Amino acid sequence: MNAVTTSRKLHDCRDAFVSVLERLGEENTKVVAVCNDSVGSSKLGGFKTKYPERLVNVGIAEQNLVGVGAGLANGGLLPFVCGASPFLTGRALEQIKADIAYSNANVKLIGISSGMAYGELGPTHHSIEDFAWTRVLPNLPVVAPCDSIETAAAVEWAASYDGPVFLRLSRVGVPDLLPAGHTFELGKANLLRDGDAVTLIANGTLTHRMMTAAEILAERGIEARVLNMATVRPIDVEAVVAAARDTGAILTAEEHSTYGGLGSAIAEVVVAQAPVPMKILGVPGIFAPTGSAEFLLDEFGMSPAAVADAAVELIARKPVRA
Amino acid sequence: MQTNDLEGIARQIRHRDLQAVVEAGAGHIGGEMSAIDILTALYFRVLRVWPDQPRIPQRDRFVLSKGHVALALYVTLAKRGFIPEEEVSTFLKPHSRLNGHPNCNKVPGVETNTGPLGHGLPVAVGMAKAAKLTGADYHTYVMTGDGEMQEGSNWEAISAAAQFGLDNLTLIIDHNRFQQGASLKDTNNLAPFKPKLEAFGWDVTEINGNTMAEIVPALERRGGKPHCIVAHTNKGHGISFMQDTVDWHHKVPNQDQYKIALGELSEAN
Incomplete structure (x- = not known):
């Protein structure tokens, strides 16, 4: 952790x-x-x-x-x-x-x-x-x-x-992010970093960007939970519900369209079981322009700094607790 | 089993198929009637299968790529003992395992799920290739419709089968000359099939696919290449008013037509 x-x-x-x-x-x-x-x-x-x-x-x-x-x-x-x-x-x-x-x-x-x-x-x-x-x-x-x-x-x-x-x-x-000797479990997210202000969830090439974003947030005094969610189906319902309950906001990022991917799978759980503010980062439903993967991820707001900014905006949408 | 006996079984299967189409109010009767003689020869003479052990590794494989004639397969499987004969009456009923297209996880004897056309032959190529890799001596058979051969995936598989030297694979094209909407000739005429398959490196045998004496030796033939049987059949074979017309792809006989059809199939007994 x-x-x-x-x-x-x-x-x-x-x-x-x-x-x-x-x-x-x-x-x-x-x-x-x-x-x-x-x-x-x-x-x-x-x-x-x-x-x-x-x-x-x-x-x-x-x-x-x-x-x-x-x-x-x-x-x-x-x-x-x-x-x-x-x-x-x-x-x-x-x-x-x-x-x-x-x-x-x-x-x-x-x-x-x-x-x-x-x-x-x-x-x-x-x-x-x-x-x-x-x-x-x-x-x-x-x-x-x-x-x-x-x-x-x-x-x-x-x-x-x-x-x-x-x-x-x-x-x-x-x-490499996970410890050597890691065992894969289908449908189980990995908690890479804990925090209570927001949960950042990603998989594939985005997880390490989420970790760096969490470090940027920490420098700003914001502690983010980071989940690596390799399994898109079956989605880890328990981890999503716990993230919503414990942190009150969920930001997802993926090297995929914002339509129908990891963020959507998580949103399906959130709306049904634990409604909290969410933001889904990815390719926003368009054919992407030319450029390297790294360039395009940055272009679509998934550089660690941009993810951190998006997290701050998302946190501001959390309802004020009485 | 001898030709005469096989012909008798094929008549019984046609009879039950017709009855089930009328009972269910649906089915693909034209293509079922064209294929039944070949299905009978496969299950009652050629295939090494064990109904009580449907997944035994050394079984021969049969893939019904023209999955819309599932009913003909179900009736054949039932007659051969894979499923209870009385179960045929559940065809298309709610929660019946006898779908309009065969399901390998529900129906013993079905090897892979088919329905969308152009799927069975690639899977059969994989089965035959697996036998080559493991040294298994089972033979793989797959039946497609002639219209189905318009699907490009078939030609990917035909090419691969020759490349892999799959002399343990037999493709049967049920060449009944009609597809759903029109004749093959008026749609996208792939006939004649023989020169095309030969050009891809296959051996090809042309037979009358409704004549048992021609079907059996063709199915039992073995050579050094993948083998295609171009089975010239009649859509609706055995029922006079269904033959040589596009109308009976998936039409259901009314009561008068049913009586006539039953009479014709019984006369043949």
Whole structure:
């Protein structure tokens, strides 16, 4: 608790993913990697070298990618289906719905380069709709780890979980926040810092920005609670209700549209169970302009300083207690 | 089981299917009638399946990609002992596990959920690829409609199957020449299928898909490539007034038509 960023060294979470995947591949011959020509961007080169026959590359064909994944699971294998998140989720959404979620196929969908990791490539390559598209599907946990430690833990968990999973990864470097040896628990937020003035909730590449924002707020004498909420579905209702009750205001930030993502999932709990002022930061329902992910996050008010300012404005909206 | 016996079972399945469509007031009777001979040959002769152990790993796989003819599959599964025969009368009823499209988590013998078209073949490619990777000797069959082949996902899968050398995969195209709204020819005419599949590296067999003597050897054929059976069938096969017309994709016979249809199916006995 009140952990400061344990390391400022930035890590590409894909490295943690493939490191665990390669180890799982050694321990369990049922582990297969499936990709849509994305051997490089999914960093599957090492897996391919070690287990060439277990790298199933369907070519540039995402609908087939996901369908083949479902069939491999039916045949008793443990497929990790990898692809750039905008194409994996957008192109193959109906396959994810029917073949994976509705069929309850034991397939791990790994959305690589999610959010605005491909910032400069433009909105076709941004994946800022994928929480919204996937979190409405029954049977499908949706998870966006915040650092390499949580990524490794989530991959480990996904392999042991009997059912479909959507794991949303980035390629944008993030510092490690969670302690070494961290165990991933589905649907459980991590309290990274405690405070009573406001709760900052994020996942993926935004969690470390929230931690820095909390440090800025602390310098101003405002103590913020920070929750890392990797699991977007099922949302951690208990942590959200406790945040509302204990701090009276909730600010969320995500590398996603403000429509339908983490903030929306939290708001669904807040309005029903614990109404308090809320602010949802993200891409405000537009196609984003050109720029790196870091630039765009700043552009849309998610620099740590801007988050801190938004938190101050939000706190001012809290009803005055009698 | 011999051809004569299979033909008898197919007639019984047609009979029950027709009855269930009228009882439920819905169904896709035209495509059910076209597919029933092949379903019968699969479940009563070709597939190595064990109704009391529907998930046993070594079972052959069958995927009904044209999931809208679920009723024909349910009647076949019931007759083969996967589900109770009397359960067919619950088709489409509230909370029945017999949806309008098959659900693998509810109905034993169903391998994957289908309904939206163009899904079954990619999943079947994954099943066949899994057998290659694990050394399992099961065979994977998948049935699509001819109109369904307009879905691009099928061609992604066809290409991958050849690339992966899936000689343990058989695709059956139920080529009844009609889709929901019009004939295949007047819509987006993919026929002839044979040269297209061959160009993708498949072996192709063309058969009369309502003739048991042609169906069985085609299903049992094994070669060095993925195998496509272009099954020339009649939509509404067995019921004269349903044949060669687009009208009977999902129409329900009225009482007079039902009597005529029952009579024709009984005559065939």
